[in-house]
Amino acid sequence: MTGFARRLWALLRKEWIQMWGDPLTLRLILALPLLQLVLYGFAINTNPKNLPTGIIAAGYSKYERDLVAALQNTGYFNVRTLHSEQEGEQGLVEGKLLFVINIPADFDRSVDRGDVPSVLMDADATDPSAVGNAMSALGSLTSTLNRDLPPTVQTQIRSPPFQFVIHARYNPEQLTVLNVLPGLICLVLIFSTLFLTTLSIAKERERGTMENLLATPVRPVELMIAKIVPYVFIGYLQVVLILVVSTLLFALPMRGSLLLLMLALGLFIISNLALGLTFSSVATNQMQAQQMAQFTLMPSFILSGFFFPFSGMPQWAQWVGELLPTTHIIRVVRGILLKGSSFDQIVNDLWPIALFALGAIIVSVTFYRETLD
Amino acid sequence: MTNLAIDVTGLSKSFGTSKVVDSLDLQVAEGEICGFLGANGSGKTTTIRLLSGLLKPDAGRGQCIGYDILKQTDQIRREIGYMTQKFSYYEDLTVYENLYLVAGIYEIGQPQAAIAKVVSDLGLAPYVKKLAGTLSGGWKQRLALAACVLHRPKLLLLDEPTAGVDVKARREFWDLLHDMAADGITVLVSTHYMDEAARCKRIVYLANGHIVVQGDPVSLAAGSGLITFEIKTANIDALAHEARQRVGIEAAAVFGPLLHVTGSKRDILEASLHELAPEGWQEVEPTLEDVFIHLLATGGSG
Ligand SMILES: Nc1ncnc2c1ncn2[C@@H]1O[C@H](COP(=O)(O)OP(=O)(O)OP(=O)(O)O)[C@@H](O)[C@H]1O
Ligand SMILES: [Mg+2]
Numbered sequence: 001m002t003g004f005a006r007r008l009w010a011l012l013r014k015e016w017i018q019m020w021g022d023p024l025t026l027r028l029i030l031a032l033p034l035l036q037l038v039l040y041g042f043a044i045n046t047n048p049k050n051l052p053t054g055i056i057a058a059g060y061s062k063y064e065r066d067l068v069a070a071l072q073n074t075g076y077f078n079v080r081t082l083h084s085e086q087e088g089e090q091g092l093v094e095g096k097l098l099f100v101i102n103i104p105a106d107f108d109r110s111v112d113r114g115d116v117p118s119v120l121m122d123a124d125a126t127d128p129s130a131v132g133n134a135m136s137a138l139g140s141l142t143s144t145l146n147r148d149l150p151p152t153v154q155t156q157i158r159s160p161p162f163q164f165v166i167h168a169r170y171n172p173e174q175l176t177v178l179n180v181l182p183g184l185i186c187l188v189l190i191f192s193t194l195f196l197t198t199l200s201i202a203k204e205r206e207r208g209t210m211e212n213l214l215a216t217p218v219r220p221v222e223l224m225i226a227k228i229v230p231y232v233f234i235g236y237l238q239v240v241l242i243l244v245v246s247t248l249l250f251a252l253p254m255r256g257s258l259l260l261l262m263l264a265l266g267l268f269i270i271s272n273l274a275l276g277l278t279f280s281s282v283a284t285n286q287m288q289a290q291q292m293a294q295f296t297l298m299p300s301f302i303l304s305g306f307f308f309p310f311s312g313m314p315q316w317a318q319w320v321g322e323l324l325p326t327t328h329i330i331r332v333v334r335g336i337l338l339k340g341s342s343f344d345q346i347v348n349d350l351w352p353i354a355l356f357a358l359g360a361i362i363v364s365v366t367f368y369r370e371t372l373d
Numbered sequence: 374m375t376n377l378a379i380d381v382t383g384l385s386k387s388f389g390t391s392k393v394v395d396s397l398d399l400q401v402a403e404g405e406i407c408g409f410l411g412a413n414g415s416g417k418t419t420t421i422r423l424l425s426g427l428l429k430p431d432a433g434r435g436q437c438i439g440y441d442i443l444k445q446t447d448q449i450r451r452e453i454g455y456m457t458q459k460f461s462y463y464e465d466l467t468v469y470e471n472l473y474l475v476a477g478i479y480e481i482g483q484p485q486a487a488i489a490k491v492v493s494d495l496g497l498a499p500y501v502k503k504l505a506g507t508l509s510g511g512w513k514q515r516l517a518l519a520a521c522v523l524h525r526p527k528l529l530l531l532d533e534p535t536a537g538v539d540v541k542a543r544r545e546f547w548d549l550l551h552d553m554a555a556d557g558i559t560v561l562v563s564t565h566y567m568d569e570a571a572r573c574k575r576i577v578y579l580a581n582g583h584i585v586v587q588g589d590p591v592s593l594a595a596g597s598g599l600i601t602f603e604i605k606t607a608n609i610d611a612l613a614h615e616a617r618q619r620v621g622i623e624a625a626a627v628f629g630p631l632l633h634v635t636g637s638k639r640d641i642l643e644a645s646l647h648e649l650a651p652e653g654w655q656e657v658e659p660t661l662e663d664v665f666i667h668l669l670a671t672g673g674s675g
Contacts, residue, residue, distance in 0.1 A: 003480050010477020014466060021465045212461035215425050216478045217451050 007218055011226035015200075019230050029196075029234055033188040033242050048130050048309040049075045051098045054082040054091055058105035067103070067119075070141050076134035088122070092169060093345050095331050098124045098131055098311055111161045118165045125168035126338050127179040130309030138164050170338045181252060182333035183306035185242050186326055189265065190300060192234045193272040194279075195293050197227055201280035202289035220368050228273045235269050236262070255340030261333065264346065267353050268329040274360030281367040300326040325353045378403045378528050378559035379424060381435025381442060386419055386428060386582075393419045395582035396433070401561055401575075406554050408573030408590075409563035412669050416582040417563040418458055421530045424561070425455045438527045438559075451479070454521030458532040458563075460513050464506025468497060468516050471505055472523060479524035491519045495549065511542035518546070522553065529553070531562040535569065547572050567662040578668060585668060594661045600639050601659040604632045604650045612649065619645040624670040626663065635659060635667045 053071065057064050071077040077099065082088050091097030102120040104110070110117035121138070123131050141164070204210040213223060239262070246252040275296065283289035300306075303313065303321035310321060321327045328349040335341030335349075379401040386394040394416045401407045409417050422428040424437055426446030434441070440448045462471045469488065476484035492498050495515050500508060505516055514534055521529060529550075535543045547569060550560055554574075562573070570576055570590060577587040586593060606612050609632055616625040616634050621641030625634045636642035646654055659667075 006480045007478050010474050013477070014463065014470070014474045017470055018463065018465050207464075208457055208459040208461040209463060211422075211427065211457050211459075212455070213478075215427055215450060215453075215455040215457075216475075217447065217480075218478055 003217070004219070004222060008222045008226055011218065011222060012229060015226055015230045019234075029192060029238065030241065033184065033238050034245060048133075048311060048313075050078040051076055051131065051134055051309075051311050052091075052096060053077040053079045053099040053101065054088050054097045055079050055101045055103065056082045056085060056088055057103040057107070059107075061103055061107045063108050063111055064103055067101075067141070071101075074134075074137040074141070076137050092122060092124050093335070093339055093341060094348065095124070095126075095310075095335070099134070107162070114161075116160065117162050119162055121164050121166045123166055123168050124170060126170045126334050127305075127309050130179075130311065131168075135166060138166070178250065178252065178338060179334070180306075181242070181246055181250070182337055183304065183330045185239055185265070185333055186268065186304075186329045187297075187301065187306060188238050188242065189235050189269060190272055190297060190326065192238055193231050193269050194276045194296065195290075196234070197231050197273055197276035198279045198283070198289040198293045199286055200227055200231075201277065202283050202286040205280075205283075206285045224277060224364075224368070227277070231273065232266075232269055235265075239265060253338060255338060256336035256342070260343060260346075261336045264329065264332045264336070264350060264353075267350065267357060268325060271325045271353055271357035271360055274357055274364045277364035278360060278367055281364060300324055303327065304330050306330060322352070325356045328352050376403045377401065377436075378405070379435075379437055379561065381424070381433060381437075384420065384423055384433035384435070385431045386416075386423055387431055393582050394423065394430070397579075397583050399577065399584070401559060403559050404554055404557050405574045406550060406560045406562065406572070408570045408576040409561060409579065410565070410570055410576055410665065411563075411579030415579045417579055418532055419582075420579070421455070421532050421561070421563065425453060425530055426450060427455075451524075452526055453528045453530060454524070454526035456517050456521045456529070456531045456534050458536070460517060462505050462513075462516060462520060465504060467502055467504055468492075468508070469501040471516065472520060475520045475523050481524055487523055491523050495519045511538045514538055514542075514546065518549070522558075527558065529558060529560045529562070531560065533563050533565065535564065535566065543569070567660075567665065570665070571661055578665070580668065590661055594659055594664050597659055597664045597667070599635050599637055599659045599664060599667055600642060601633050601635045601657050601663050602642070602646060602654045603657045604634065604646075604654045605630060606632065606650065606652065616645075616649055619649060621645045622649075624663070624667040626666045633657070633660075633663055633666075635663045 055064070055068060068079050071079050079101075082091070082100070085102070088097065088100035088102075092100060100122040102122075104117055104119070107117055107119075123135060125131055201210075204213065243252065243254075247254070276293070279292040280289050283292060299320065303317055304310070304324055304326040305313075305321065306326070310318065310327065313321065331349045332341075332346045332353075335346050339345075377400050379399055381400075382398045384394055384397040384399070385392065397416075397420060399420070409420070411417050419428065423430050423433075424442065426442065426449050430442070434443060436442060437449050438452055440446075440452075442449065463474070466474070472488045472491070473484060476487060481487045492501060495518060497512070497515055497519055500512055500516075505513065508516060518531075518534065521531070531550075535546055538546065543566070550562065551572075554560055562569075564570060573590060575587065575589055576593060578585050586597075588596070604612065609627055609630065613625050613627050613632055616622050616632065621636050621638060622634045622645050623636045625632060627633075634642070634646070
């Protein structure tokens with residue numbers, strides 16, 4: 001064995017012993033995701049507005065304008081015109097659209113004739129809390145065309161001039177837990193990777209064991225890898241635990257590739273670990289390190305679309321959210337788990353995570369202190 | 374001429390605006406036990422960290438066991454053993470696991486054999502399976518020493534290795550140091566204990582980051598140029614307090630029923646004593662402790 005491997009192995013052994021020697025932490029690591037699963041699974045109720053909505057009209061329709069205006073007036077929908085069904089489908093898969101409204105051919109004539117035509121609406125129900133209120137608002141919309149209707153139809157109106165047919169996609173039963181789950185996986189990972197690595201290195205500094213390690217032939221890279229590996233292991237263990245329990249308890253659909261999911265999560269784990277290493281190099285004690293990690297955790301909770309539906313947030317918050325790897329990984333995990341997204345469909349959310357990870361690695365290596373200065 | 378295990382000149386280190394080590398020159402011969410003394414905050418730990426490559430000096434140069442302290446810190450780390458002032462092994466690992474970690478870090482060929490030897494040399498055998506955190510202070514220090522010498526370093530840098538350790542354990546610890554020195558290992562050891570200072574081949578006394586006096590313990594005490602008087606009195610604490618206010622008495626220290634007053638000018642010292650202790654006094658040879666108390670009291674200015 002080379003010196004590198006010898007030392008790395010010795011350090012890994014030590015981390016391993018320390019990890020299993022602390023039953024409390026270990027139990028927490030395993031209990032935490034389950035507790036959160038239960039807590040967040042049932043406790044979210046929000047009322048987001050201005051949800052991205054696409055509208056496709058098969059032909060020219062004068063009533064379409066009335067309908068769009070009425071939709072906008074509810075405040076829930078932010079409507080733009082689409083040019084093809086394909087565009088709508090892609091928007092839904094990528095999460096750029098939450099609703100796609102399809103106005104059938106001959107809509108105007110059918111309404112005028114009093115045929116009560118159907119307007120098909122595809123809704124992304126991945127996050128039921130995001131679209132629930134919007135969908136209930138639809139009920140009152142069918143009377144909006146009245147003003148423009150020909151007098152013959154207006155007088156005989158008994159039934160609404162048209163009806164919405166809503167097709168809830170991805171999460172047809174609209175289980176909140178299915179939406180929370182991907183976010184939960186990501187946040188638990190932040191905790192076990194970012195938090196625990198940060199603490200673990202800060203602990204070495206605080207207890208003075210770092211001084212000892214720095215005075216030995218241990219190289220920074222060896223110490224970093226030894227610190228990272230156990231937490232990658234724990235991270236994946238938690239993911240598997242959550243996936244298994246959710247499949248059993250909530251019938252979680254696994255629509256995409258498990259391998260793709262694990263690889264994408266690996267990228268996310270790396271970005272967190274690099275961030276954790278940076279924090280622990282800057283912090284001088286466990287308290288500071290913990291505060292820095294919390295400072296990152298907070299926006300990751302609030303601005304990533306985990307707590308509050310992303311499309312319901314104000315513009316500035318969405319911009320900040322786009323900078324967080326958590327926002328992107330939540331989209332990726334939702335996509336793979338619930339929508340069966342392929343690599344091509346998530347790549348737009350993968351590269352920001354990769355970019356973030358790269359940046360964090362560069363910063364952490366620059367900041368790593370080889371001396372006590 | 375003997376070879377030098379440590380040979381540095383002009384070593385300086387500041388933290389912010391305070392100069393903690395101030396153009397320090399230090400030479401330690403191979404196989405020597407060199408005692409490092411000085412008040413709290415005088416820069417002992419910082420100097421040891423500079424020597425071990427843990428801190429980068431602002432100025433100065435030199436070598437440690439033949440390696441440049443600025444450029445060859447990797448080799449230095451491999452061949453020295455550094456025992457930190459604070460216990461710095463893993464309390465949640467057993468004694469054996471700690472030693473095994475160290476063996477791995479230093480790429481020791483036969484770890485089991487090396488650990489077995491150091492464990493028996495230091496009498497750690499009954500404790501190998503205990504968590505380091507459950508050991509008493511003295512045994513923790515033994516573990517730290519064992520971990521420092523496991524890879525057979527040429528130079529030991531020990532920072533207050535016996536702080537908080539009982540007399541018997543301290544004596545045994547120093548017996549071990551002398552055994553190691555006999556094997557050719559150089560030891561630089563910082564301490565606040567006079568009995569330990571007396572067991573050093575050479576003493577270096579630090580104040581404000583530079584060396585005030587150095588030499589072997591016997592001639593240091595004898596050649597200090599100080600005058601010490603011994604007073605025997607009932608009301609000793611009050612007398613000591615009063616003595617410290619008098620001109621000419623540069624240091625006063627209580628030794629059981631005796632008070633030692635020390636100064637560098639005989640006439641002023643005696644004048645003060647006439648008022649202070651009319652019952653009488655007696656001149657004694659200044660002990661090493663009198664010398665250091667004097668150094669501490671006068672801030673090392675001599
Ligand atoms: N990393 C640091 N940052 C700022 N100041 C420091 C640092 N390390 C030491 N000091 C300061 O440098 C001075 C010398 O400290 P040092 O630890 O070298 O003294 P010491 O002689 O070992 O003292 P003691 O006998 O108490 O161990 C102290 O005033 C201390 O506060
Ligand atoms: Mg010190």
